[in-house]
Every structure is written in structure tokens, then in C-alpha cells.
Amino acid sequence: MAGNGRRSKKLAQPVLTTDGDLRGPELPDGPTVLPREQEWHPLILKMWEDLRRSPQAQRMGTDLDWDAALLTMIIADQALKTGKWATAAPEVRMRMNQFGDTPAARNSLKFDTPGADDLAAGVTSGSNIVDFSEMQRRRRRAVG
Numbered sequence: 001m002a003g004n005g006r007r008s009k010k011l012a013q014p015v016l017t018t019d020g021d022l023r024g025p026e027l028p029d030g031p032t033v034l035p036r037e038q039e040w041h042p043l044i045l046k047m048w049e050d051l052r053r054s055p056q057a058q059r060m061g062t063d064l065d066w067d068a069a070l071l072t073m074i075i076a077d078q079a080l081k082t083g084k085w086a087t088a089a090p091e092v093r094m095r096m097n098q099f100g101d102t103p104a105a106r107n108s109l110k111f112d113t114p115g116a117d118d119l120a121a122g123v124t125s126g127s128n129i130v131d132f133s134e135m136q137r138r139r140r141r142a143v144g
Contacts, residue, residue: 019058022053059111
């Protein structure tokens, strides 16, 4: 079947890089949000700080985004402590994917983070590494 002579433009997925800023709120003290006045599991403390420092945090612009992340951490915390990971895992996995926690999740969200060697030579002309506001402008142009 003959086409109309135009090629579809496939935009490269922008790569979000860590800018060094710490975003989002501190994780509340465990006894204020966890049942039975518990403390946070050490893995949850690490995951929260990793999220706050991640390029994905640049996309979390509202308090509701951080509230959803906090609820995810509460669910994961309780699953780790009670050993009921099998029942909580699907919910935690789905929620973490919404934040782009894995390469596949970032791909479905239409952005990626650099690999270990991607930035070794620095950002060069023609690179697809852009800040989030530039990525939003590109998307608006592509849609509109």
C-alpha cells in the first residue's frame, strides 16, 4: 500500500538526569503514620531517600504525588515486616511502576534515566538529555 510520502517522526525518549536537588518531603516519623507506633523498615528509609534524589522526583509536582508515594511506602513497609509480601507485591509493584522504578516502567512512561556510562563523555550537541520542562514543551509541540 502506498503512503503519502511522509515519514512519521519518532521522538527520542528524553533522558532525565539527576540534578542533585533533594525533592519532596521528609519521610514522616514511623509512629505518626505506621500502625502500632512502629519505626520504618531500613529498606523503606533507603527507598524514600532514593526516590527523593532520583530523576523521577522531578516529575512529582504536587503534594498528591508525594502522598501516593508515602502510601506506597507504608504498604511496602508493612509487607516487609509481616512477611505478607506475596499479597502486597502486586500492589507495590504497580504503584512503584507509576513512579518509573524500573527501565521497563520508565519506557512505558516515555522517559529514561541514563545508564552508568551514558554520561561519561558529557552532554554533547544533539544529545537527547533534556530537563523536564523542555520535555514537556516537546510533548506539547508533538501533540498540538
